[in-house]
Amino acid sequence: MFIAVSLLTLLALVFGILLGFAAQKFKVEGNPIVDQIDTLLPQTQCGQCGYPGCRPYAEAIANGDKINKCPPGGTATMEKLAELMGVDPEPLNASAETQVKKVAYIREDECIGCTKCIQACPVDAIIGAGKLMHTVLTSDCTGCDLCVEPCPVDCIDMIPVTPNLKNWNWQLNAIPVTLLDEEKPC
Amino acid sequence: MLTLLDQLDQGTLWRSPGGIHPPQEKSLSNTTAIARLALAQQYLVPVPQVGESCTLSVKVGDRVLKGTPLTQGTSLQHLPVHAPTSGTVIAIEPRPSNHASALPVNTCVIAADGQDSWCPLQPSDPAELSQQQILDKVRSAGIAGLGGAAFPSHIKLNPVSEIELVIINGVECEPYITSDDRLMREHSDDILAGIAIIHKLVQPQRIVIAIEDNKPEAAEAMTQAIGRSQLPVGSTRVTVIPTKYPSGGEKQLIQIITGKEVPAGAIPAQLGVLVHNVGTAYAIQAAVLQGQPLVERVVTVTGQSIGRPGNYWVPIGTPVTHLLEASGSTAFAGQKIIVGGPMMGHALPQTQVPVLKGTNCILAPGAAELATEVEEKACIRCGECAQACPAQLLPQQLFWHAKAEEYDKAAGFNLKDCIECGCCSYVCPSDIPLVEYYRVAKSALRQAAEDKLQAERAKQRFEARLQRLEEEKLAREAKAKEAAERRKASMSPKDKDAVAAAMARIQAKKAATETAAVSPDAQATEAAGGNKSAAVAAAVARAKAKKAQQAQTDSPAAVRTEVQTEVQTEVQPAAADDKQAKIAAAVARAKAKKAQQAQADSPAAVQTEVQAEVQTRVQTEVQPAAADDKQAKIAAAVARAKAKKAQQAQADNPAAVQIEAPTEVQTRVQTEVQPAAADDKQARIAAAVARAKAKKAQQAQTDNPAAMRTEVQNEVQTEVQPAAADDKQARIAAAVAKAKAKKAASAAKQDKE
Numbered sequence: 001m002f003i004a005v006s007l008l009t010l011l012a013l014v015f016g017i018l019l020g021f022a023a024q025k026f027k028v029e030g031n032p033i034v035d036q037i038d039t040l041l042p043q044t045q046c047g048q049c050g051y052p053g054c055r056p057y058a059e060a061i062a063n064g065d066k067i068n069k070c071p072p073g074g075t076a077t078m079e080k081l082a083e084l085m086g087v088d089p090e091p092l093n094a095s096a097e098t099q100v101k102k103v104a105y106i107r108e109d110e111c112i113g114c115t116k117c118i119q120a121c122p123v124d125a126i127i128g129a130g131k132l133m134h135t136v137l138t139s140d141c142t143g144c145d146l147c148v149e150p151c152p153v154d155c156i157d158m159i160p161v162t163p164n165l166k167n168w169n170w171q172l173n174a175i176p177v178t179l180l181d182e183e184k185p186c
Numbered sequence: 187m188l189t190l191l192d193q194l195d196q197g198t199l200w201r202s203p204g205g206i207h208p209p210q211e212k213s214l215s216n217t218t219a220i221a222r223l224a225l226a227q228q229y230l231v232p233v234p235q236v237g238e239s240c241t242l243s244v245k246v247g248d249r250v251l252k253g254t255p256l257t258q259g260t261s262l263q264h265l266p267v268h269a270p271t272s273g274t275v276i277a278i279e280p281r282p283s284n285h286a287s288a289l290p291v292n293t294c295v296i297a298a299d300g301q302d303s304w305c306p307l308q309p310s311d312p313a314e315l316s317q318q319q320i321l322d323k324v325r326s327a328g329i330a331g332l333g334g335a336a337f338p339s340h341i342k343l344n345p346v347s348e349i350e351l352v353i354i355n356g357v358e359c360e361p362y363i364t365s366d367d368r369l370m371r372e373h374s375d376d377i378l379a380g381i382a383i384i385h386k387l388v389q390p391q392r393i394v395i396a397i398e399d400n401k402p403e404a405a406e407a408m409t410q411a412i413g414r415s416q417l418p419v420g421s422t423r424v425t426v427i428p429t430k431y432p433s434g435g436e437k438q439l440i441q442i443i444t445g446k447e448v449p450a451g452a453i454p455a456q457l458g459v460l461v462h463n464v465g466t467a468y469a470i471q472a473a474v475l476q477g478q479p480l481v482e483r484v485v486t487v488t489g490q491s492i493g494r495p496g497n498y499w500v501p502i503g504t505p506v507t508h509l510l511e512a513s514g515s516t517a518f519a520g521q522k523i524i525v526g527g528p529m530m531g532h533a534l535p536q537t538q539v540p541v542l543k544g545t546n547c548i549l550a551p552g553a554a555e556l557a558t559e560v561e562e563k564a565c566i567r568c569g570e571c572a573q574a575c576p577a578q579l580l581p582q583q584l585f586w587h588a589k590a591e592e593y594d595k596a597a598g599f600n601l602k603d604c605i606e607c608g609c610c611s612y613v614c615p616s617d618i619p620l621v622e623y624y625r626v627a628k629s630a631l632r633q634a635a636e637d638k639l640q641a642e643r644a645k646q647r648f649e650a651r652l653q654r655l656e657e658e659k660l661a662r663e664a665k666a667k668e669a670a671e672r673r674k675a676s677m678s679p680k681d682k683d684a685v686a687a688a689m690a691r692i693q694a695k696k697a698a699t700e701t702a703a704v705s706p707d708a709q710a711t712e713a714a715g716g717n718k719s720a721a722v723a724a725a726v727a728r729a730k731a732k733k734a735q736q737a738q739t740d741s742p743a744a745v746r747t748e749v750q751t752e753v754q755t756e757v758q759p760a761a762a763d764d765k766q767a768k769i770a771a772a773v774a775r776a777k778a779k780k781a782q783q784a785q786a787d788s789p790a791a792v793q794t795e796v797q798a799e800v801q802t803r804v805q806t807e808v809q810p811a812a813a814d815d816k817q818a819k820i821a822a823a824v825a826r827a828k829a830k831k832a833q834q835a836q837a838d839n840p841a842a843v844q845i846e847a848p849t850e851v852q853t854r855v856q857t858e859v860q861p862a863a864a865d866d867k868q869a870r871i872a873a874a875v876a877r878a879k880a881k882k883a884q885q886a887q888t889d890n891p892a893a894m895r896t897e898v899q900n901e902v903q904t905e906v907q908p909a910a911a912d913d914k915q916a917r918i919a920a921a922v923a924k925a926k927a928k929k930a931a932s933a934a935k936q937d938k939e
Contacts, residue, residue, distance in 0.1 A: 038645075041641075042637070042641050043640075043641035043642070043644040043645040043648065044644065045644065045648045053648060054645070054648075122648050122651065123644050123647040123648050123651065124647055124650070124651050125647070140643070140644070140647060142640075142644045152878060153878050154878045163287070163289060164289060165283060165285055165287065165289055165291065168285075168287045168289060168629070
């Protein structure tokens with residue numbers, strides 16, 4: 001009786017110490033699922049989900065927010081998030097019109113150089129200085145739309161990205177050539 | 187046990203998996219010698235062709251000679267582009283590209299002068315040149331792989347690892363193409379000279395010239411040429427391989443010759459093998475020995491719609507249209523013209539596109555060769571495609587996932603190892619265009635990878651920005667703290683008394699505010715110049731009025747409040763820099779605005795008849811007498827902005843039940859800009875800002891969902907009377923403003939309906 005009790009107490013003590021040590025030694029900083037969600041999000045930092053940037057939304061999803069609040073990511077991102085989080089896919093809460101990739105374009109002769117769009121840009125993709133013309137670095141623009149509203153002279157347009165030889169999508173255009181005579185020896 | 191070199195010497199061949207035997211149509215074009223065609227009127231030279239970043243070294247109107255470099259670049263990948271003939275650069279503009287999409291690319295258009303005269307060439311002897319000098323010559327000649335992939339040759343000729351075996355690819359397995367066949371028959375000695383240069387550069391143990399057994403004449407010519415060449419005896423041999431498509435593929439050929447399989451994602455150099463096309467060997471010879479840049483290549487023009495099918499020396503940049511005309515094409519308009527072979531080529535959406543370095547064949551099939559459009563049927567899982575696949579993939583699985591747009595699953599079946607040879611489509615009994623599906627899937631995967639890269643970069647930039655803002659904030663705080671401490675340290679007892687006095691005044695003011703009930707009519711009409719104290723007193727009075735008003739409107743039981751805020755701000759700046767007066771006016775307007783907002787924000791109780799007749803008559807008559815009356819203009823702009831915000835606040839008011847709000851907003855923005863001076867830039871900018879604001883205000887109004895009986899009388903009377911001669915902008919601005927007003931009016935009308 002005494003041996004059994006003391007043995008179990010000893011075991012409990014040993015495993016307790018072991019677990020306590022492991023909890024200290026192998027402590028995980030932050031929630032790893034947030035990083036996984038963050039890599040799935042398109043990083044436009046547009047704030048259309050209602051959070052200030054993609055990472056805050058990733059944290060919100062990890063805490064149980066809905067997965068259908070990301071219009072730039074579209075249905076594809078939503079489905080990936082559903083798979084990762086183990087929840088049912090649900091339709092996007094925004095219309096699908098934002099699916100086409102767009103970039104901002106500043107009509108430069110109308111720009112008055114107020115720097116308001118520069119302050120609004122989440123990825124520093126607009127260059128310019130006070131009272132000087134601004135322009136958008138199209139390669140870095142995420143198409144988040146945030147610079148359009150602050151412009152006092154409405155000189156920013158969101159224009160769809162034109163296809164080039166690199167990003168052109170092959171259409172199904174087969175080349176039909178019939179066989180003349182199959183038996184011809186080769 | 188024989189070593190690999192022994193086996194190579196014996197001509198041992200290995201079997202490559204898959205492959206097909208399509209009907210051969212080579213006799214259509216390989217019976218005549220390589221000919222030359224008449225010069226075209228214009229040559230279309232895309233710039234750049236290989237490698238992204240480069241600068242143009244010619245401009246429109248420049249005269250160029252055959253072989254003049256058109257571009258300069260510094261990156262390793264870049265190859266210069268040369269003028270294909272002598273003539274004049276008549277345009278540098280986007281033109282349709284030789285690509286399945288025909289998307290326009292930057293093209294240098296050269297009008298030929300008909301003389302076809304070379305620029306000065308520098309012939310050299312490879313024995314006297316160092317390796318680096320030869321590589322530089324190859325690079326500056328713009329030599330790319332002529333087999334079709336157009337990979338820069340100087341990179342392949344400068345391998346990092348040791349090369350044991352060089353394979354010269356004369357296989358030419360596509361059923362119609364004969365350009366390499368004819369080149370080997372007619373220029374075998376030149377090709378061998380090129381091979382000797384390759385031998386000098388890479389120092390391989392063996393060189394194998396691989397030729398399919400359907401080209402016995404070419405094999406014979408090459409064997410004889412080896413005997414005549416300077417190459418070490420026994421180092422080079424011709425190996426004849428059995429005809430099978432796609433033996434000419436780089437990886438397939440290595441497998442046939444050496445029995446080794448190039449691993450997925452690896453390059454042949456990792457196996458110690460290098461593959462060059464015979465055409466490339468010829469071009470290397472021309473570049474090093476004669477100093478000629480790559481400005482022309484052999485192109486097979488064939489098909490039953492061609493009157494004189496055969497092989498032609500075609501300058502790079504020749505329009506396909508010219509090639510078809512000169513070879514007696516009977517192809518009808520709109521017929522499919524295929525670039526490359528029938529197996530791997532693509533149809534051209536239009537023929538006014540140039541021949542490029544990788545263009546080895548132009549195929550204009552006749553009616554008998556063109557299949558009728560067959561319907562794609564369901565996959566029956568027969569497995570024929572898996573048998574035929576030379577890369578040993580599972581085409582039906584790839585198809586399955588590509589069709590379902592599950593591209594990552596297709597990638598899991600090694601889609602990227604597909605060489606797009608078309609064997610699977612060829613054998614498919616259900617006529618499924620499998621390769622097209624793979625091309626779509628591949629481009630989608632490439633796009634996804636690109637998007638991911640971009641997302642990663644956006645994330646980095648976003649995080650860098652956040653960090654920067656945080657640092658700036660901290661720096662600002664530290665600076666403010668330091669400044670405060672400095673102020674405190676340097677403050678004299680007299681200053682301290684002043685601070686105490688100010689505090690007392692603030693207290694007194696607060697006490698006064700609690701009892702005050704002043705009408706909100708604040709008419710700021712200070713015209714005095716330097717009467718500072720009077721202005722301050724007036725400001726204090728106005729502040730009190732404002733607070734009182736707020737208290738009134740904030741009370742929840744404010745039923746039937748008839749607030750008639752008539753802000754008649756008449757800014758008439760007489761003197762040039764009457765600063766105080768203007769500031770006072772601006773403050774007054776700000777207050778009027780705040781009062782309106784407070785009104786609009788009050789939680790609307792039931793049956794509240796808010797008859798807010800906001801008659802915002804911003805009669806900003808800006809009459810800048812002096813040229814740089816900047817302040818006056820800014821003040822006017824601020825006034826307009828405030829009017830706009832007030833309207834917006836009103837429109838945003840959440841309309842409760844039974845509220846009859848006959849809001850008659852009479853926005854009369856009468857911006858009478860009369861620029862007296864010639865380049866009165868600020869005035870124009872101010873006008874533009876005003877118009878933009880008017881537009882936004884209208885939008886806000888029309889967006890209001892419960893805006894019943896809203897009579898919007900927007901009379902934007904932009905009377906721009908340009909006095910000076912060259913104020914074009916002013917007139918354009920006026921036109922734009924009118925257009926905007928019109929649009930807003932029509933939107934309002936629609937909303938009402």
